[in-house]
Amino acid sequence: MEVTRQPTQERAIFLRNLTTTTEQYTMQQKLSLEDIEWKTVAKRDLAPTFKAYDNKQAQMILDLEMYIPAHHVARVIDEMIEAIPDQQLFAHYTGGGRSSYHPKMMLKVILYGYSQKVYSCRGIEKLLRENIPAMWLAAMQQPDFRTLNDFRGVRLKSLMDELFETMIQKLIADHYITMENYFLDGTKIEANAGKYSFVWKKSTLRFEEKLKEKVQATLAHIHTLTQQEASEYAAAEPDEFPAKLEKAAVVLEEKVEELTEQIAAATGSEERKSLRKERSVLKQPLKQIREDFLPRFTKYEQQKACFGDRNSYSKTDSDATFMRMKEDHMKNGQLKPGYNVQMATENQFILFYSLHQRPTDTRCFIPHMEQLAASSLPFPKTVVADADYGSEENYLYAMGEEKEPRFDFLIPYGNYMKEKTRRYKKDIRHASNWTYDEHDDRFICPNGRYVRFKKYQMKKNASGLEQSFKIYECEDCSGCPFKASCTKAKGNRKVHWNTVWEELKAKAKKALEDDEKSAIYALRKVEVESVFGHIKGNRSFRRFSLRGQDKVHTEFGIVALAHNLLKVAGIRLTAFLKKRQHKKSWAENITLFHPTFYFGDLLDSPFFLGCRYSSMCEQSDNSSASASRPRSTSTPRR
Incomplete structure (x- = not known):
């Protein structure tokens, strides 16, 4: 119409x-x-028209780069990798043989695949055939998945730490990060291992004890059979069982050979039958030693060496430890094989990372900081972490042995938030709520009785740290109306007071209650927690593809590099959109006021x-x- x-x-x-x-x-x-x-008005009958389309017609792309936007992550990857000196990459190659793919091309392709949530080498190989940015980064070369996997698992293993530190140095030079505030936290990522391939340390020790009991009985039986020949092997110490079994097996083998020769020389059937029966009695414990006892002792020794200070490991990936994950689809607290990833951020860039086999964050703090100190990266001024890292051992490490501390720390201890509650302050069980007489070194309990110092006592915690305690004891708790709510001990109330720990807690509390530092600590959730959300939630990296701690360390390094490059690309895209919006708004303002500007005064x-x-x-x-x-x-x- x-x-x-x-x-x-x-x-x-x-x-x-x-x-x-x-x-x-x-x-x-x-x-x-x-x-x-x-x-x-009557409408005319018009034939539909279409744009020309023929997918059988030969077409040619002269330049792939023209199809990639200026702020695309592929351009950021290309720029960052090209900034690495060639000698730094070529040093990990030996001369001779067939020409290899260029390491910069392989790095670009793998980083781009991880930035697009493609973590398998077969998927990256598919990108090289179908994805235009991947084709441009590879210059139309197409390495197969075996070549990509070999580069990722073998070549990058010796190159990753140096490559990551080079990238962080470039981010510092480009003023993306400063390494002043070091926001540290840990997360657990599942290993590439079977969920039910567990080996428990307690079970191994229990099985070994049962085996030793069985071996002791077998050695006594061998002593009975061989009389004097094996008498020296009957009484064996638990740690000497494998050697004693080997000697007993040698004696049994010699005895079996003698009986075999006697059977061959015997003429009567009854004599041969009697010798064969005697030989079969000796062959049974010999077979048990060779095929059962000695292999099991060897297996248990290997398992104990693999455990180290851990309580479990996986048969599929012996470096993985069974941990409690947040992704619990069974809702039963199932343990899964995984690694504890310790990671620090600033401005949501990953500054440094380390992988550990311990499930708790408390004992991963010092190894992580030692690895950072051994690297070429600048040491941070302030370390910010949650209460999982607040222990006496970690505080002492931050303070250092010298007068000047290694670094400032904003780390609350376990009861920091609980001590602020009104209920805790009114609880008479805690000696910190009592009156303390510094001159006489004694506490005054709520009933007005003295709790005097008695002695010093040294204790060792789970990590091996020796702690010094002062033991205080009340003069008399008989007839006290508060005893039921104060202590469950039958005698007088005792107080174990760790002076060093209390001083460190006071220092941590003072730092956290400072206005300026508390504002820094409030950024912790925004900083490191959001990075975990991007990696595990947005990019769905919840399980490693490689096995072994060294290879897993390399793979998470690729994930961290891809995250940082995506962050740079996001910043550039934001700047581009702001610039375009500013130009658009400026043009609209000029158009809006153009008539008034020229004609308003001439009307x-x-x-x-x-x-x-x-x-x-x-x-x-x-x-x-x-x-x-x-x-x-x-x-x-x-």
Whole structure:
């Protein structure tokens, strides 16, 4: 349906000669809808038209780079990898043989695959055939998945730490990070291992004890069979069982050979039958020693060496430890094989990372900081972490042995939040709520009785740290009305007071309650927790593809590099959008104020009024001439 406007004669003349002044534009907006006549016109029959399409026609792309935006992550990857000196990468290659793919190309392709949530080498190989940015980064080369996997698992294993430190140094030079505030936290990522391939340390020790009991009985039985020959092996120490069994097996083998020779020399059937029966009695414990006892002792020794200070490991990936994961689809607290990834961030960039076999974050703090100190990266000024890292051992490490501390720390201890509650402050079980007399070195309990110092006592915690405690004991708790709510001991109440720990807690509390430092600590959740969300949630990296701690360390390094490159690409995209929005808003402002700027002051000028008057005169002459002509009924062309 088409619409034809038929305004009145006078207004038609005015609209045809309408100028671009502000006043005339306002008059045009005031035209009433009552002057518009709607008329139905027959529509012409038009054939549909389409743009030319023929996918069988030969086509050619002369330049892949023209299809990649300026702020694309592929360009960031290309820029970062090209900044690495060639000698740094070539040092990990030996000369000779067939020409290898260029390490920069392989790095770019793998990093781009991880940035696109493609973590398998077969998937990256598919990207090289179908994805335009991947084709551009590879310069149309197509290494197969075996070559990619060999580069990722073998070549990068010796190169990753140096490569990651080079990238962090470049981010510092480009002013993305400063390494001043070091936000540290840990997360557990599942290993590439079977969920039910566990080996428990307690079970291994229990099985070994049962085996030793069985071996002891077998050695006594061998002593009975061989009389004097094996008598020296009957009484064996538990740690000497494998050697004793080996000697007993040698004695049994010699005895079996003698019986075999006697059987061959015997002439009577009854004699041979008796010798064979005697030989079979000796063969049974010999077979048990060779095929059962000695292999099991060897297996248990290997398992104990693999455990180290761990309580479990996986048969599929012996470096993985069974830990409690947040992703518990069975809702039963199932343990899964995994690694504890310790990671630090600033401005949501990953500054440093380390992988550990211990499930708790407390005992991973010092090894992580030692690895950071051994690297070429600058040491941070302030370390910010949650209460999982707040232990006496970690505080002492931060303080250092010298007068000046290694670094400032914002790490709350375990009961920091609980001590702020009103319920804790009114609980008389805690000696920190009692009155302390520093002069006499004694506490005064809520009942007004003295709790005097008795002795010093040294204790060793689970990590091996020796702690010094001062033991205080109440003078008399008999008849105390608060004893039931104060202690469960039958005798007098004793207080174990760790002076060093209390001083360290006071220092940590003072730092956390400072206004400036508390604002820094409040950024912890925004910093490191959001990075974990991006890696595990947005990019779905919840399980490693490689096995072994060294290879897993390399793989998470690729994940960390891809995250940092995506972060740089996001910052550049944000800057690009802001710049384009600023240009758009500036152009809109110029267009909006353009008529007022040029014509606002000229509307009332004599020259402008004269022009308007002569234009109105022409309009009146034209309208009188057009009134004598007949009106056309055809549809005007738009």
